Amino acid sequence: MNFFIETIGCQMNVNDSEKIALFLLEHGCCSVDNIEQADIVILNTCSVRFSAEHKAYSFLGRVKEYKQQNPDMIVAVVGCMAQYAYKEIKQRFDFVNFVLGAKHIDEFSKYISKYIDISSSSDITIQNKENQFFKFVTIMRGCQNFCSYCIVPYVRGPEISLDFEDIINEINNLVQNGVKEVTLLGQNVNSYKNKEVNFTNLLQKISAETDIENIRFMTNHPKDLSDDLIDEISNNSKICKHIHLPLQSGSDNILKNMNRKYTYDHYRNLVDKIRNKIPDINITTDIIVGFPGETDNDFDKTFQAIKQIKFGGIFGFKYSPRPKTLAYKLQDDVSETVKKQRLAILLEESNKISKQLNGNYIGKTADILVENFSNDTADGRNSQNIKIFFKYSKNIVGQKVKVKITKALANSMTGEIIV
Numbered sequence: 001m002n003f004f005i006e007t008i009g010c011q012m013n014v015n016d017s018e019k020i021a022l023f024l025l026e027h028g029c030c031s032v033d034n035i036e037q038a039d040i041v042i043l044n045t046c047s048v049r050f051s052a053e054h055k056a057y058s059f060l061g062r063v064k065e066y067k068q069q070n071p072d073m074i075v076a077v078v079g080c081m082a083q084y085a086y087k088e089i090k091q092r093f094d095f096v097n098f099v100l101g102a103k104h105i106d107e108f109s110k111y112i113s114k115y116i117d118i119s120s121s122s123d124i125t126i127q128n129k130e131n132q133f134f135k136f137v138t139i140m141r142g143c144q145n146f147c148s149y150c151i152v153p154y155v156r157g158p159e160i161s162l163d164f165e166d167i168i169n170e171i172n173n174l175v176q177n178g179v180k181e182v183t184l185l186g187q188n189v190n191s192y193k194n195k196e197v198n199f200t201n202l203l204q205k206i207s208a209e210t211d212i213e214n215i216r217f218m219t220n221h222p223k224d225l226s227d228d229l230i231d232e233i234s235n236n237s238k239i240c241k242h243i244h245l246p247l248q249s250g251s252d253n254i255l256k257n258m259n260r261k262y263t264y265d266h267y268r269n270l271v272d273k274i275r276n277k278i279p280d281i282n283i284t285t286d287i288i289v290g291f292p293g294e295t296d297n298d299f300d301k302t303f304q305a306i307k308q309i310k311f312g313g314i315f316g317f318k319y320s321p322r323p324k325t326l327a328y329k330l331q332d333d334v335s336e337t338v339k340k341q342r343l344a345i346l347l348e349e350s351n352k353i354s355k356q357l358n359g360n361y362i363g364k365t366a367d368i369l370v371e372n373f374s375n376d377t378a379d380g381r382n383s384q385n386i387k388i389f390f391k392y393s394k395n396i397v398g399q400k401v402k403v404k405i406t407k408a409l410a411n412s413m414t415g416e417i418i419v
């Protein structure tokens with residue numbers, strides 16, 4: 001049977017979709033690139049913003065037409081939106097065979113087995129060639145921070161740290177299969193705690209007990225990034241020098257209403273401490289504009305914060321009211337036009353800053369693991385997570401190379417291979 005998976009949302013979903021794909025491949029199914037050829041269509045959903053839900057609904061609208069042509073097609077909706085909009089999906093799209101929420105994603109095999117025969121298993125594990133050197137490893141599920149705008153704690157449930165021994169085993173297996181870099185995933189990795197192992201200990205264990213070459217991780221919460229963790233990132237050469245540290249707003253008033261549990265001063269001091277201990281660190285962030293009650297003055301504080309801190313990059317979002325959250329009760333009083341304007345102002349400034357920062361790398365060399373190759377151009381990321389493109393005549397995906405940086409753009413750099 002042929003399957004097609006559409007994934008919307010964060011890396012956690014990408015990782016879950018990969019696991020589902022692997023399961024289906026191991027049970028004799030084949031992956032296809034378009035819905036027309038598929039017997040099984042799986043939609044992995046996100047509910048963090050309304051736009052992600054809209055995407056899912058329009059995808060299902062398209063699937064409906066294919067299902068009319070091929071009534072035997074099996075359609076499954078999984079992930080965050082499947083968790084909280086279960087009833088609506090079932091009602092509006094009655095052709096969907098099953099809806100499986102993010103909290104129960106591990107039960108996918110049980111659900112799909114009602115529709116396909118999974119008793120036979122194939123020995124051939126087909127790996128996606130481009131990805132076999134780089135893998136996501138989920139180390140935590142859920143979140144209990146209850147930032148007032150965020151639906152994640154409601155759809156993914158409370159924070160659970162996965163067993164550290166299972167994580168080490170998983171990484172050892174990946175290494176045996178050729179993987180060279182892992183990205184540890186969780187909504188809040190720095191609060192990882194399993195038995196007596198905290199996130200810093202986990203990083204130490206992964207470095208000592210596996211042969212993985214590069215370790216990346218995301219995402220972090222500024223309220224619990226410990227000194228020990230900063231020291232570990234600084235001292236451990238396997239850990240890439242990049243921290244994604246969502247600020248969300250530069251205004252203390254808004255931070256308080258967002259229930260972020262820190263002030264802008266706390267955040268700034270933390271950034272100073274990180275940069276003092278790890279001078280070559282790249283710090284990136286998330287910002288929400290147009291949170292309820294955000295005045296021009298609040299927004300200006302965010303704008304000044306961006307100028308002051310000089311992030312390597314920002315992910316900017318327009319506030320989107322989410323049912324169930326605390327902020328949903330507040331009036332969404334910043335107009336769409338103002339949200340758009342504020343976002344554009346931030347991104348313009350941030351691009352200017354990251355281009356300047358990237359300029360500091362010109363003439364320097366970077367060690368990179370090559371990730372992609374097409375049409376004589378290869379690319380990979382440096383330790384700081386900045387994409388670097390360079391010309392090369394053959395496919396060297398998965399190899400470590402030295403590249404001299406020649407040009408800096410806002411979101412990437414170009415260079416020349418020297419080894």
Ligand code: 5AD
Nearest residue numbers: 149150246286287317318319320322
């Ligand atoms: N509206 C807009 N952005 C949001 N995020 C989370 N919830 C919302 C929302 N309701 C953003 C935050 C978070 C990132 C993953 O998504 O910035 O860090």
Ligand code: SF4
Nearest residue numbers: 143145146147150152
């Ligand atoms: Fe959402 Fe806040 Fe948890 Fe991040 S830390 S997932 S923004 S509730």
